[in-house]
Amino acid sequence: MSEVLRRLPAALAVLVAAALPFLLDDFWLQTGLFTMAAVVGAIGLTLLVGVAGQLSLGHACFAALGAYTYAWAVGESGGRAAGLGLPPLLALVLAGVVAAVAGALFSPISGRLRGIYLGLATIGLVFLARHLMVNLEDATGGFNGRTVEPFSVPGFSFSNEDPDYLAVAGVEFEGLHRLWYLFLVVVLLAAWLGRNIKASRTGRALANVRDSETAAAAMGIHVARAKATAFVISSAYAGIAGALMALAYGRIAPDLFGLQLSIDFLIMIVLGGLGSIAGAAAGAAFVVILPLVLTQYSSDLPFLATPGSGGLDAATLARLLYGAAIIAVLLFLRGGLAGATGRLRHRRAPHPADTDDPPPAPPPPSPAPPGAATPAPSHPGVPTRSKETSP
Amino acid sequence: MKHRIRTTLALAGCVAVLAACSTEDPDAAPAGGGAEGEVRTGTGVTADTITVGMLTDLSGPFAAGAAVQVTETQAYYDQVNTEGGICGRDVEVDVQDHGYDPQKAVALYRSMASNVVALQQVLGGPTSAAVLPLAEADGLYLGGHGWAGVALQYENAQIPGTTYSIESANAIDYLVDELGLAPGSKVGVVYFVGDYGSDSLAGAQHAAQQRGLEIVPQEITPRDTDLTAQASALQQAGVSAVILGAAPAQLASLAGVLAAQGLNVPLFGNTPTFGPSLLATPAGPALEQNFYTVTSIAPFSLDQPGVQAARDLYEAAAPDGETGWEVPLAYAQAELLTTALRGACDAGDLTPEGVVAAMRKTTGLDTEGLYATPLDFTDAAQPPTRTVYVSRASGQAEGGLEVLGTFEGPSAQSYPVG
Amino acid sequence: MSYFLTQLANGLSYGLILGLIAVGFVIVFTSTGVLNFAHGSVLLTGAYLVAVLQGPVGFWAAVVVGIAGAALLGVLINAVLVRNLAEANPGTAAILMLGVDILLLTELTRRIGNRVLPIGAPWGADVVAIGGVTLPTSRAIAAGLAVVVFGLLWFLFARTGTGVAMRAAAADGDTASLMGIRLSRTGAAGWALAGALAAIAGVFLASFPAPGVGPALAISAFAAIPAWVLGGFDSVVGAIVGGLIIGVVTALAVGYESHLHFLGRGLGEVVPYAVMILVLLVRPSGLFGRAEAVRV
Known part of the structure; x- marks a missing residue:
């Protein structure tokens, strides 16, 4: 019984997600697709940052690899940019595999650096990837990018064609509706896999490495290999996320995969709560949806100036509110969005049975001591510098 | 037991969905055209x-x-x-x-x-x-x-x-026909990576080929606001004119450095390159001396x-x-x-x-x-x-540009778009 | 040959300015453990203050206000936001700084608009020529001033109580704290120092050969990140050397791009990061960073 109760919120969320295409218009469907693509990437990153304590700002590079691999693999071999003409499902898998291999190639660095140092080192990957995307014109289409063939399985295409008209319960199912379900399936798989990785032997080894590399090594964990493994897994997630982004856009170009994308992924998982899969999803929704909502509704406010008049206009206000929202979450919500909801649930149900979320902070939330103490040792975090440093 | 219930539920769901499915478009008939004379x-x-x-x-x-x-x-x-x-x-x-x-x-x-x-x-x-x-x-x-x-x-x-390409092709034609650039001269093209800059470069390259000139390309990004290295490279290559497909910040830097190096050659910019506030920067005198712009839209003045x-x-x-x-x-x-x-x-x-x-x-x-x-x-x-306005930077004119006239050169006419 | 020397001089002077920014990254990071994504907007704030005030109060007074303003902004960010994080770790602190960056940059972009604000420096668009080597006067002054500033930093860290306290706090915060060093003070000093250095760098980055103060100035701080990383994350010397390396390599890559076409177009953007990754492959903690050797 308690297990049913515990799974109830997740099951409800899935049901709601499955029902949404019947209600939403194109704007929200498109936003939903971007959000779900981001969720997959964020889950991958939270496994790396939250579980293994490594930080990456290179995820845009792996997302780009996944996106271009997908576009290249499904592309017609005679098209303007080169292609293999493979079945889309295979191409989707290939996107993850290629990104994982690239992640493995980076292991001489990812296995030796830790925490925020790795994060900064990976910024370089984003610029390398961009250089390649712009210059390898035959495969990537150069700066102007290339179109992405729609996803399909034999007899059914996830686009506006084949079948040209499809209605379910009176609602016409166009490409966006069809893609929604494809994305939903991928997100569920990614979340399920992520949970299992966290709970598996590998996941526990990674958590040990995060908490203390010395202790982990003493227990027989190959630290460098564990760190590289985390990086590879997370790269594969980013590759799949990139392929989904490619499908959601329908056309990809180097500009979509800049440093800002890497930074956005990081914002997602930090706001969501490091290490939490549900938090990664919540963070992705926050980053993708909030700016759009703010933009849409701030233009209705009466007191704002018209753009160009020098006063405070709606777009500027929306951007300021977005920045303020990020700051507010970090100042007031311990454990991010997931930590906050975890505490709420905690108050109602005293059973501490939630393995989905990071260890919730003790309720009620103790006020942060002035001078912001160091993080509790067991809490997911990114170490600045090793305490075991020998000068 | 639990599994069987789940399977049954899933099956029932599928059947229900299938029953509601349809691939026949009820609106497939041509939409109502309205009465005669009505829009x-x-x-x-x-x-x-x-x-x-x-x-x-x-x-x-x-x-x-x-x-x-x-x-x-x-x-x-x-x-x-x-x-x-x-x-x-x-x-x-x-x-x-x-x-x-x-x-x-x-x-x-x-x-x-x-x-x-x-x-x-x-x-x-x-x-x-x-x-x-x-x-x-x-x-x-x-x-x-x-x-x-x-x-x-x-x-x-x-x-x-x-297009930007035809603007740049016109710039080359103008250099040769109106400013007397000798055949065999070198022309630097400093351009943004991307659809804007590469289009500008393509037009200049076509025109240079037509008119017997040589192009010295320098790619930059919008983040580059100090073009000293590029300017030195252009001077080293011995260019007699420069075309810039970038933004005002890059123009001010390039014009200023070129003039400071004593390289007072004509500097042509595509439409988005110029902004009137540039004339108030240290590069202002250099701009007034050397800068031309080729625009398909009329300048403000x-x-x-x-x-x-x-x-x-x-x-x-x-x-x-x-x-x-x-x-x-x-x-x-x-x-x-x-x-x-x-x-x-x-x-x-x-x-x-x-x-x-x-x-x-x-x-x-x-x-x-x-x-x-x-x-x-x-x-x-x-x-x-395929005709452009050619203007010069001027502190007197409103919007900072004084119009010299319209222009359409032979390479701009022959540029194969697309 | 003079072409090479010109590019070299250009790269060195630019590298010294990058060093000023990179040192700011190092000091903030070692004193409070924050990856300061808002460093660029602090730099822009300082330069903006100078550009706006140089008309009414004159350039030099404006520079003083700009430096003080950027330093104060840093101290405020640290005191009001960083120290009140719900959970302090480098990840959340970095994202916090992104939030701060969005706020500052949005407001400054709105104020500046699409104008380019002249910085009003007395050296204008002059150049100095020695032999065949030409260098903008502003860059020559920047290089000289950067060397002086680095000397002052050395004096601060080696000879003054505050500097020694900051070094101790950076080396081991807990122990330093036990020995009576107040981490809140060393943190504030670090942020103030970083803000001041950023404002100085901003004044020179906005001087000729750049046109003046525009929102894009904030992004130029990111160019110092590879310099910081390859020098070693916690080394002031490393940041300076890293800045010089990145400055020279970038200038040469751009200057000789026509000979390097097989590497693709637009080398100037990618070369700093390629060098950074190469260095990290050989020395994972950078040229001057403390090696994280752990014996088991």
Whole structure:
């Protein structure tokens, strides 16, 4: 019984997600697709940052690899940019595999650096990837990018064609509706896999490495290999996320995969709560949806100036509110969005049975001591510098 | 037991969904055409309003220039509405801010596509590149997306003038024919990575080949605001002229450094390269001495009725506003769309498809000086004109540019677009 | 040859300015453990203050206000926001700084608009020529001033109580704290120092050969990140050396791009990061960073 109760919120969320295409218009469907693509990437990153304590700002590079691999693999071999003409499902898998291999190639660095140092080192990957995307014109289409063939399985295409008209319960199912379900399936798989990785032997080894590399090594964990493994897994997630982004856009170009994308992924998982899969999803929704909502509704406010008049206009206000929202979450919500909801649930149900979320902070939330103490040792975090440093 | 229940539920769900499935389109029959003499309408048009969309950057790197265009466009349609509107309807402009983020642009496009009859503007290279294919699939008019040649492949996109490539080809022709550049000379091209800069480079390369010149290319990014290294490289290569496909910050740096190095050669810029506030920077004297610009849209100060109308409208709407090329451009873009809307109305088909069809029938359009020649949009693969305005930087002229005249060179005529 | 020397001089002077920014990254990071994504907007704030005030109060007074303003902004960010994080770790602190960056940059972009604000420096667009080597006067002054500033930093860290306290706090915060060093003070000093250095760098980055103060100035701080990383994350010396390396390599890559076409176009953007990754492959903690050797 308690297990049913515990799974109830997740099951409800899935049901709601499955029902949404019947209600939403194109704007929200498109936003939903971007959000779900981001969720997959964020889950991958939270496994790396939250579980293994490594930080990456290179995820845009792996997302780009996944996106271009997908576009290249499904592309017609005679098209303007080169292609293999493979079945889309295979191409989707290939996107993850290629990104994982690239992640493995980076292991001489990812296995030796830790925490925020790795994060900064990976910024370089984003610029390398961009250089390649712009210059390898035959495969990537150069700066102007290339179109992405729609996803399909034999007899059914996830686009506006084949079948040209499809209605379910009176609602016409166009490409966006069809893609929604494809994305939903991928997100569920990614979340399920992520949970299992966290709970598996590998996941526990990674958590040990995060908490203390010395202790982990003493227990027989190959630290460098564990760190590289985390990086590879997370790269594969980013590759799949990139392929989904490619499908959601329908056309990809180097500009979509800049440093800002890497930074956005990081914002997602930090706001969501490091290490939490549900938090990664919540963070992705926050980053993708909030700016759009703010933009849409701030233009209705009466007191704002018209753009160009020098006063405070709606777009500027929306951007300021977005920045303020990020700051507010970090100042007031311990454990991010997931930590906050975890505490709420905690108050109602005293059973501490939630393995989905990071260890919730003790309720009620103790006020942060002035001078912001160091993080509790067991809490997911990114170490600045090793305490075991020998000068 | 639990498993069996789950399986049964799943099966039942599938059956229920299948029962509700249909692949027969009930609306497949041709849509009602309305009675004889009545205008057919579709998305974005009601009995008393026509809604057009602007997808622009009001919070990102191009916010300031974009805001000028929004102000001018709003003022233009306010005037249209006071004069009776289009097709007996008022025009409303739905402005949304994508902040130069392609993801936001695509999502906002989805919200707009079902509410507007045409997109007056989609600003920005990466953002318009992301939106163009979607608008093409929906058959929606799209304008105000800059002058990159790659957009010419889209039937639904109305390029607001000639391309960057033809601007640059004209610059080379002007150098040879008017400024007496000798054959065999070298011309530096400093250009932004991307559709804008590479288009500019392509035009210059074509023209250089035609006129027996050599191109020295230097690629930069919008982040480069100190072009000392590039200027030194150009000097080392011994260039006799430079073409710049970049933004005002790069122009100020390049002009200043070249002059400081004693390399006082003509410096040509594409339309987005110049901004009047540059004349107040340390590079001001160098600009006044060496800078020319080739633009398909008329400079702010041109004494022609179309440009005067744009200026008057803008000065009434924003008395303290910036006085750049954005003002005549926004006015001209609004005029282009208005022409297409009126054409669609006259043809009795004020639907998104009807607007695109009317736009493609636009020929011999006189813009009273906003463009150098009448415009012809009947062939989607060709620019509407190949003539440009050539101007020089001048502290006396309003908007910082003094117009020398119109120009169309042989390499600009022969440049193979697309 | 003089071409090479010109590019070299250009690269060195630019590298010294990058060093000023990179040192700011190092000091903030070692004193409070924050990856300061808002460093660019602090730099822009300082330069903006100078550009706006140089008309009314004169250039030099404006520079003093700009430096003080940027330093104060840093101290405020640290005191009001960083120290009140719900949970302090480098990840959340970095994202916090992104939020701060969005706020500052949005407001400054709105104020600046599409104008380019002249910085009003007395050296204008002059150049100095020695032999065949030409260098903008502003760059020559920047290089000289940077060397002086680095000397002062050395004096601060080696000879003054505050500097020694900051070093101790950076080396081991807990122990330093036990020994009576107040981490809140060393943190504030670090942020103030970083803000001041950023403002100085901003004044020179906005001087000729750059046109003046525009929103893009904030992004130029990111160019110092590879310099910081390859020098070693916690080394002031490393940041300076890293800045010089990145400056020279970038200038040469751009200057000789026509000979390097097989590597693709637009080398100037990618070369700093390629060098950074190469260095990290050989020395994972950078040229001067403390090696994280752990014996088991």
